[in-house]
Amino acid sequence: MAHRSELIAADILRYLDSQESKSLLRFMTCGSVDDGKSTLIGRLLYESKLIFEDQLATLAADSKKVGTQGDELDLALLVDGLAAEREQGITIDVAYRFFSTERRKFIVADTPGHEQYTRNMVTAASNSDAAVVLIDARKGVLTQTRRHSYILSLLGVRHIALAVNKMDQVGFAESVFDAIVDEYRKFASEIGITDVTPIPLSALKGDNVTSPSANTPWYPGPTLMGHLETLAVDELLGERPFRFPVQWVNRPHQDFRGYAGLIVSGSVRTGDRVRTLPSGRTSSVARIIGPKGDLERAVAGQSVTLTMADEIDVSRGDVLAPADSPPAIADQFQASVIWMHEEPMLPGRPYILKMGTRTVTASITSPRYKVNVNTLEHLAAKQLELNEIGVCNLSLDQPVPFDAYAENRDMGGFVLIDRLNNDTLGAGLIHFALRRAENIHWQALDVNKIARARLKGQRSCILWFTGLSGAGKSTIANLIERRLLALGRHTYLLDGDNVRHGLNKDLGFTDADRVENIRRVAEVARLMVDAGLIVIVSFISPFRSERRMARELVAPGEFLEVFVDTPLAEAEKRDVKGLYAKARRGELKNFTGIDSPYERPEQAEIRIDTTQVGPEEGAQAVITALEEAGILLPATNENWSL
Amino acid sequence: MPLTHLERLEAESIHILREVVAECERPVMLYSIGKDSAVMLHLALKAFHPAKPPFPLLHVDTTWKFREMIEFRDRRVAELGLELIVHINPEGVARGINPITHGSQIHTDVMKTQALKQALDQYAFDAAFGGARRDEEKSRAKERIFSFRSAQHRWDPKRQRPELWRLYNARKNKGESLRVFPLSNWTELDVWQYIYRENIPIVPLYFARPRPVVRRDGTLIMVDDARLPLAPGERPVMRKVRFRTLGCYPLTGAIESSAETLPAIIQEMLLTTTSERQGRVIDHDAAASMEKKKQEGYF
Numbered sequence: 042m043a044h045r046s047e048l049i050a051a052d053i054l055r056y057l058d059s060q061e062s063k064s065l066l067r068f069m070t071c072g073s074v075d076d077g078k079s080t081l082i083g084r085l086l087y088e089s090k091l092i093f094e095d096q097l098a099t100l101a102a103d104s105k106k107v108g109t110q111g112d113e114l115d116l117a118l119l120v121d122g123l124a125a126e127r128e129q130g131i132t133i134d135v136a137y138r139f140f141s142t143e144r145r146k147f148i149v150a151d152t153p154g155h156e157q158y159t160r161n162m163v164t165a166a167s168n169s170d171a172a173v174v175l176i177d178a179r180k181g182v183l184t185q186t187r188r189h190s191y192i193l194s195l196l197g198v199r200h201i202a203l204a205v206n207k208m209d210q211v212g213f214a215e216s217v218f219d220a221i222v223d224e225y226r227k228f229a230s231e232i233g234i235t236d237v238t239p240i241p242l243s244a245l246k247g248d249n250v251t252s253p254s255a256n257t258p259w260y261p262g263p264t265l266m267g268h269l270e271t272l273a274v275d276e277l278l279g280e281r282p283f284r285f286p287v288q289w290v291n292r293p294h295q296d297f298r299g300y301a302g303l304i305v306s307g308s309v310r311t312g313d314r315v316r317t318l319p320s321g322r323t324s325s326v327a328r329i330i331g332p333k334g335d336l337e338r339a340v341a342g343q344s345v346t347l348t349m350a351d352e353i354d355v356s357r358g359d360v361l362a363p364a365d366s367p368p369a370i371a372d373q374f375q376a377s378v379i380w381m382h383e384e385p386m387l388p389g390r391p392y393i394l395k396m397g398t399r400t401v402t403a404s405i406t407s408p409r410y411k412v413n414v415n416t417l418e419h420l421a422a423k424q425l426e427l428n429e430i431g432v433c434n435l436s437l438d439q440p441v442p443f444d445a446y447a448e449n450r451d452m453g454g455f456v457l458i459d460r461l462n463n464d465t466l467g468a469g470l471i472h473f474a475l476r477r478a479e480n481i482h483w484q485a486l487d488v489n490k491i492a493r494a495r496l497k498g499q500r501s502c503i504l505w506f507t508g509l510s511g512a513g514k515s516t517i518a519n520l521i522e523r524r525l526l527a528l529g530r531h532t533y534l535l536d537g538d539n540v541r542h543g544l545n546k547d548l549g550f551t552d553a554d555r556v557e558n559i560r561r562v563a564e565v566a567r568l569m570v571d572a573g574l575i576v577i578v579s580f581i582s583p584f585r586s587e588r589r590m591a592r593e594l595v596a597p598g599e600f601l602e603v604f605v606d607t608p609l610a611e612a613e614k615r616d617v618k619g620l621y622a623k624a625r626r627g628e629l630k631n632f633t634g635i636d637s638p639y640e641r642p643e644q645a646e647i648r649i650d651t652t653q654v655g656p657e658e659g660a661q662a663v664i665t666a667l668e669e670a671g672i673l674l675p676a677t678n679e680n681w682s683l
Numbered sequence: 684m685p686l687t688h689l690e691r692l693e694a695e696s697i698h699i700l701r702e703v704v705a706e707c708e709r710p711v712m713l714y715s716i717g718k719d720s721a722v723m724l725h726l727a728l729k730a731f732h733p734a735k736p737p738f739p740l741l742h743v744d745t746t747w748k749f750r751e752m753i754e755f756r757d758r759r760v761a762e763l764g765l766e767l768i769v770h771i772n773p774e775g776v777a778r779g780i781n782p783i784t785h786g787s788q789i790h791t792d793v794m795k796t797q798a799l800k801q802a803l804d805q806y807a808f809d810a811a812f813g814g815a816r817r818d819e820e821k822s823r824a825k826e827r828i829f830s831f832r833s834a835q836h837r838w839d840p841k842r843q844r845p846e847l848w849r850l851y852n853a854r855k856n857k858g859e860s861l862r863v864f865p866l867s868n869w870t871e872l873d874v875w876q877y878i879y880r881e882n883i884p885i886v887p888l889y890f891a892r893p894r895p896v897v898r899r900d901g902t903l904i905m906v907d908d909a910r911l912p913l914a915p916g917e918r919p920v921m922r923k924v925r926f927r928t929l930g931c932y933p934l935t936g937a938i939e940s941s942a943e944t945l946p947a948i949i950q951e952m953l954l955t956t957t958s959e960r961q962g963r964v965i966d967h968d969a970a971a972s973m974e975k976k977k978q979e980g981y982f
Contacts, residue, residue: 053950060876065688136824137817139870146688148868160845167847288698289705293734301730303698303849332693332729342686344697344730357705381845395850398705454848463854465844 063141066269069150069165069198071189072175077206080115081175081244082138082151085266088251089140135161144270159414159428160381162189163468166196167454170274173202173265178211178241182224188414190225194232195377195430195470197450201229202268203239209246213256232417240265278341283307283315284368284444284452285361286397291346299330299346300355302398305451307363308340309347314364317355318442323364324351358399360442360452368452371474372440378405378457379430382466386425386457387553389560391590392466394437396455402438402593403457404560407553409433424553425467434475446470461585493573497531500672501570503595504663506579507588507642508605509634510620511612513651513659517605518579520660525575530673533569535562537580550631556587563591570595575672583639601670603663604645609634611652689877696723696865697730698849699828700812703863704737706853707810710863713799714740714767716752717929718885719814719866722874725883726865727812728763739766741802741811745794746771747782747931749907755886768806772798782933783912790931800836803860810853810861818870828867834858875952879945888926889948891940895919902936927952 048056072078138149150165152158166172172193176186193201203225211217222239229237240249241257242265248254251266263271284306291299309315309326316323329336330346339345347361355361362368380386386405394403408431411422425431446453453471458464494501504521506514518534525532541548545561548554559582569576582588592600612634613621624632631637642648647666649659667673686694703710712727714720727736742756760767772780775793782790803811817824827843829851844852853861866874878885896903897911897919904911906919911933913919924937925948942948 049950049953053946057876057879057946057949061687061689061880063688064685065691134825137868138824139818139868141688141870141872146870146873164845164847288701291731291734297733299733301701303694305849330732332690332697340686342691342694344694344701346732393854395852398702450848454850456845456847456850456852458852458854463852463856463859464842465852468845468847 059143063144063146065146065148066171066272066274067148067150067169068171068173068202068269069152069162069169070173070175071152071162071193072177072204072206073183073185076175076177077244078151078175081173081204081206081242081250081265082149083115084244084247084250085147085149086138086140088247088266089142135165142266142270147269159188159192159379159430162192163196163379163381166193166198167450167468169198171200171202171269171272172198173204173269175204175206176221176225178205178207178217178221181221182228184415186225187228187417190229190234191232191412191414191417194234197447199234200236200272200274201234201238202265203237204244204265205239205241206244208241208248208257209243213241213248213254215257215259218260238262238268240268278306279308281306281341281449282366282368283309283313283361283363284449285309285315285347286399286451287355287357287359287361288398289357290355297348298352299328299348300361301344301346302361303344304339304341305397306341306449308338310338315349315361316364316367317353318360318362318367319370319440320354320359321367322353324349324353326350358397360397362442368442368444369474370440370442372437373475374435374437374443375409375472375475376433376435376446376455376469377430377472378408378425378433378435378467378469380425380427380467382459382464383427384459384466385427385552386431386467387556388424388433389553389556390584390586391460391593393458393460394435394455394469395458396441396443396453397451399441401441402460403435406434406436423551432472433469435469443471443474445473447472460589490571490573493571495573497573499530499573499575500599501573502575502599502601502667502670502672503566503570503591504575504577504601504603504667505566505582505588505591506577506603506605507582507645509607509609509612509639510581510632511615511617512605512607513649513656514579514581514605516656517603517649517659517663518577520656521663522577524660524664528673530575531573532575532577534577534579535566535569540565540580550637552584552631552637555583555637559584559587559591563587563594566591567594570599575667581633581639583633583637585640585642588642598670601647601666602642602645604642604648605651605659606641606648607651689873689880692869692873693726693729693877695849695868696726699851699863699865700727700730700736702851703810703812703829703853703861704731707861709806709808710738710810710812711741711768711803711806711808712736712738712812713814714742714756715814715929716742716748716756716886717814718874718878718889719816721883721885722869722877723812723814723865724759724763725881735763735765738812739768741768741770741806741808743795743798743802744769744771745782745790745798745931746776747790747794747910747933749886749888749905749929749932749935751888752886752929755884759884768802770798770802770805772801781910782931783910787934790934803836808860809855810863812863812865814866815864816869816871816874817864817867826864826867828864829853830862830864831855832860832862836860838862871952872949875945875949879949886929888929890944891923891925891942891947893921893923894937896922896924896937903939904935905932905937907932 070078136151140147150169152161152165205218205221218241226237241260242249248256249264251264253264285302285304287300288302291301311326311329313326314323315326326347327350328348329339331339388405388407391402391404394401408422408425410419411429411431413420422431444452455469456465457467459466506518508514522532522534545558548558566576566578616622623629624635633639647663772794780790780793827846895906897917903924922939925940926937942951
């Protein structure tokens with residue numbers, strides 16, 4: 042290993058002591074498949090002598106079998122991972138490698154240079170202090186070099202080592218190196234990257250990787266390893282204001298209540314006045330319990346448990362900060378969003394947002410624009426697809442403490458999660474809060490929902506009909522409204538077709554427009570529930586996500602989902618409006634069931650199988666359900682209070 | 684003064700342990716008794732201090748572990764006052780599965796992989812901590828820290844969630860689960876240095892001592908009990924050996940060594956020339972075998 046073998050052999054205790062003070066650097070490499078990225082990482086591992094004999098034997102065998110270097114060792118094979126990728130000869134995910142020298146331990150995130158893998162680069166960049174940007178000396182600064190650098194600057198990776206590789210292929214010419222460096226610096230400064238260290242090297246031959254090359258006498262700078270060993274990266278974090286997202290409340294017994302978490306910036310001392318966000322309550326720090334016992338002071342990067350001098354209510358998701366410099370609180374933001382999933386980002390759809398240790402619900406407006414990562418042009422966009430980056434406004438269901446991402450990664454970076462299958466869909470970086478949120482307050486009203494409904498002798502609710510076009514939703518909904526009217530109840534029927542003639546006449550039938558269509562109808566239905574009405578909504582509403590959003594807009598028990606279950610073949614056979622025939626002929630695009638999906642309800646309160654029961658029976662089943670749910674009980678019943 | 688590399692690794696692991704406890708309903712820590720488990724347990728004691736770790740330990744016992752491992756396990760758990768669940772695959776026992784007649788592959792599959800799934804299902808654990816490290820093996824270099832498993836415990840390389848910053852997505856639907864690896868970013872050297880720095884108790888098998896061994900296919904196997912059949916004329920000989928990794932004794936190769944202390948072990952490791960997993964018989968299959976095992980539910 043690259044450790045001082047003599048010292049290890051002679052005085053292991055002294056050696057171990059010397060290892061205690063090593064620091065850690067996390068960096069990433071960016072470049073395309075052909076830039077020699079894997080070879081460079083393989084070279085760093087190889088040169089730091091971290092390759093054992095048995096691994097070398099495997100490498101030698103693999104090099105002969107699938108290598109690209111003839112009889113020589115193919116160092117790139119050291120860092121290739123999953124079997125399928127090995128056969129394709131490319132890396133397709135983020136892989137982490139480890140090596141260490143006398144001064145530092147390194148964690149390298151290896152990411153692919155392929156066009157479609159913005160996702161992986163963003164992931165790697167989020168946890169990197171520095172980056173090595175590889176450039177093939179024969180090709181110079183390419184489109185992908187710009188793309189990678191833009192992502193690095195967006196994610197706040199400020200230290201760039203510009204590795205001009207394959208210098209052996211251009212005769213180690215200083216002029217080639219200088220031209221590339223000039224061009225890169227010009228571009229880098231445009232996107233806010235100022236710390237660039239250019240190094241001429243050959244990963245294949247080892248020039249300037251760990252020892253200065255005799256082939257580049259004109260280059261006075263450090264080797265790549267020398268640069269990475271001495272780069273100062275985390276000193277700024279400690280100088281920023283103290284931020285402590287509370288992870289877990291530690292309460293083993295009556296006499297101890299501690300708040301566990303990782304200090305993401307700044308430092309804290311016992312006795313410091315701190316404020317809990319978002320509640321705003323203040324107290325002072327009584328104890329700091331670190332990994333080795335009580336501390337007087339703790340700094341950014343440490344996992345500790347804090348106790349407070351006063352009994353204040355603090356829970357997971359809250360942020361502790363200095364009483365005199367707390368983070369801002371808001372529920373509407375402008376942010377850059379990076380989409381990482383095959384399912385596109387749809388404006389208006391609710392997503393789970395996780396930031397720090399807090400989880401909330403968020404929806405995103407139409408992107409203000411998306412960024413062409415190759416040209417940095419701003420383009421108009423209705424939604425975001427996999428690997429697209431856009432600037433959007435976000436609206437959260439509750440206010441959260443935050444700092445701008447540029448100030449603090451941990452206080453301004455978030456991920457978006459699917460509410461149904463829990464996949465991580467995208468990531469975002471907060472730019473600033475939108476002031477709107479502060480200026481629109483809820484108006485408290487004296488007459489409330491219950492009072493309005495009581496006057497009408499009912500409890501208000503939403504009956505939400507969903508099903509394919511032609512399933513029989515409108516027929517049954519119509520019957521029910523007539524019966525309720527006969528019973529003296531106050532109703533309103535929102536019908537899909539009718540609403541599209543007015544409120545929603547600006548919307549089409551793309552997935553994004555369907556989501557917006559349902560969002561508006563759900564909001565209208567909510568107002569009507571507030572008005573005390575029994576609201577009947579009859580919409581195809583094909584996506585579970587939006588039906589769930591509508592359900593969550595009203596109180597528990599106020600939303601009854603009615604699934605009018607008619608098989609596609611049956612609905613198509615009936616084809617009352619002739620729409621299926623049109624869709625089959627290709628004259629109607631995005632038709633549910635034909636070329637647009639319908640997601641069946643999993644837990645509808647009422648299911649009407651129209652192949653078994655007729656409309657009258659179906660309507661009766663709904664009325665019975667309303668009676669059982671207490672919607673139609675007499676006016677004086679106390680059960681009404683929600 | 685910036686944090687040292689061990690301080691940063693320690694803080695990250697503690698953060699991961701707490702995040703799972705805060706977000707999952709029923710976590711469990713897989714305790715394999717080896718050095719990585721020892722470090723993971725030590726970190727858990729710190730993460731939740733002064734409370735005890737709010738989850739049980741689970742040992743999947745193949746019935747072929749070294750006797751000293753079992754003694755160490757029971758002693759540690761008693762000292763710390765922790766809850767330990769020991770699970771043995773009853774079907775495997777009924778079928779008499781063992782590494783000697785069935786070979787390492789079937790034994791590992793039935794007594795380890797299947798047994799682990801049984802235990803996770805039986806106790807309805809929704810998150811399991813494992814001590815695996817990314818530096819151990821190539822396919823693990825790409826493993827997430829929070830590794831999502833389907834209701835059938837399968838690992839789908841295409842459905843792994845991107846992990847950004849310190850944000851881990853621990854959400855899952857009923858029946859689905861997570862395997863969580865708090866030591867992902869540690870290397871073998873980090874683990875040993877930390878054991879040394881923190882004075883963490885480890886199984887004595889890691890230290891060189893005279894032990895009865897036989898040589899099989901070039902590997903030294905310790906004769907830990909009478910179940911290991913000896914060839915005609917074969918006799919165990921006493922050699923001063925130690926183990927770099929611990930598992931089922933008939934599948935774990937010993938190395939000849941004189942390292943009787945932690946510094947001596949680290950010294951030997953730093954000057955040695957073969958990688959850690961070479962002592963594990965199960966890895967001698969194809970290079971991609973670990974990936975296959977992982978898809979089937981092995982840790």
